[in-house]
Amino acid sequence: MFLLLAVVVSGAGARMLPVAIPTPLVQIALGALIGLSTSYRVELDPELFLFLFLPPLLFLDGWRIPKDELLKDLPTVVELALGLVLLTVIGMGFFIHWMIPAMPLAVAFALAAVVSPTDPIAVSAIAARVPIPKRMMHILEGESLLNDASGLVCLRFAIAAALTGSFSAGTAALNFLWVAGAGMATGVLVTLAVTRAKAWVTRRWGEETGSQILVSLLIPFGAYLLAEHLHASGILAAVAAGVTMTYAEISRQAMAVTRMRRNSVWDTVQFALNGIIFVLLGEQLPAILGGAQRTVALTGHGSPWWLAAYVLAIVAGLGALRFLWVWTSLHLTILRKRGGSDDTDNPGWRLVAAMSFAGVRGAITLAGVVTLPLTMGDGSPFPARDLAIFLAAGVIIASLLLASIALPILLKGLTMPQEPSKLAEEDMARIATAEAAIRAIERHQHALAEDHDDPDLYAAAGARAMEVYRDRIEARTANAPGQSREQDRLNTELRLVGVRAERARLTELIRTRAIGSETARKLARELDLAEARHHG
Structure with a gap:
């Protein structure tokens, strides 16, 4: 209850502060206050934590992400979400093991895997007072959706290597194909089966709003559990289920009141779960810092300041890798689009730097690192687990602080390449739907008039109903686009x-x-x- 109350207070508190402090940082601070002021501690069971928090959040990301914008920048998104994650896991894994020899290589790879996913919600909170260009935000959202899955799948392999003490690249590649393919297929099939069954029941016995909302909440958990039962990726199943939900809903629409209430429920779930994750991080911080002396002893040093140095070194390494990869990826994209001509502008350093600083670590990183096993197969403690959690928590906080300072400066006045206007597309859709409404009203009006004695009554009612649609068509055909927009604004x-x-x-x-x-x-x-x- 204290954690939920902290989430509620954090939303208002972040807006009340005179300086732009991201909501996640406020939540971490409130969590730390709870951890210091009470004797209660939340014991995080790794598997339960993963199951409760990640499926609904990833499902919702997959459901709500703009699919057209994602497909438009798909090459860039895939380069960031898959290529950069693999580079981060391998490069940072070796770097962390070299820097901290006491951390086994498999555990270093696991830590690198959990710090590879980015968090667009934290970026949105940071840039609330300085709007992020839409196209940049779409790329960040798409990258986060895919790199959450790819980073957590890499984490799974790293933990397996740590527990078994062996790793085979060939076996891992085959296992990855099954884990990824079966996971995505499970998410798609579960969503299609549930939505078809729901539509069948609705057609015969009507729709009940509460049960419809509850079904949508249960789909990600069902997809996750079934995929894990098949030894596939439950994370990818949840993402695939969310993406499929978009297309399943097009052909099997719920009632308007159901969609509105469902959106409100999901907004609350997203706000609560994201907030609780950051509050939990803050609540765990006193215990993590309290064990800092014991944790730093694992590294062979005596001063806890070495831990801060390690965190800064990891953040700097992540930033350098991301900057180089973003610069390379954007230039490759430009070369592909240029096709031999020189009419495409090169990305400025501010754009590359903004994309690099926007790689903020957040909820997924914390959710991933606390899923490290408590013990090995023989019952002995998992090596360097506390150290990995400390470093991951430090990376989250440091990346949030750096981004909250740098992003507003870099984003101020930053413009992305010009996007084609969608006003013509919107006008076409509004005219087409209005014309369809007029035809339907006319047919229904004539049918009613034929069955009753007073046709004038139905003609007058039909004229009033059609007037709104005729005004809409006239506004978009008689006026210039600028005039139409101004009329809409005034209206x-x-x-x-x-x-x-x-x-x-x-x-x-x-x-x-x-x-x-x-x-x-x-x-x-x-x-x-x-x-x-x-x-x-």
């Missing part, structure tokens, strides 16, 4: 003024008890929908 502004006046008057009627609670709730719901529509 939205005026409608919001009207909605707020309605709400104020409704509040007066409720206070004077001129209307009952049932009527008040119904009218308030209609005003909420209208305001949400115009704000959106």
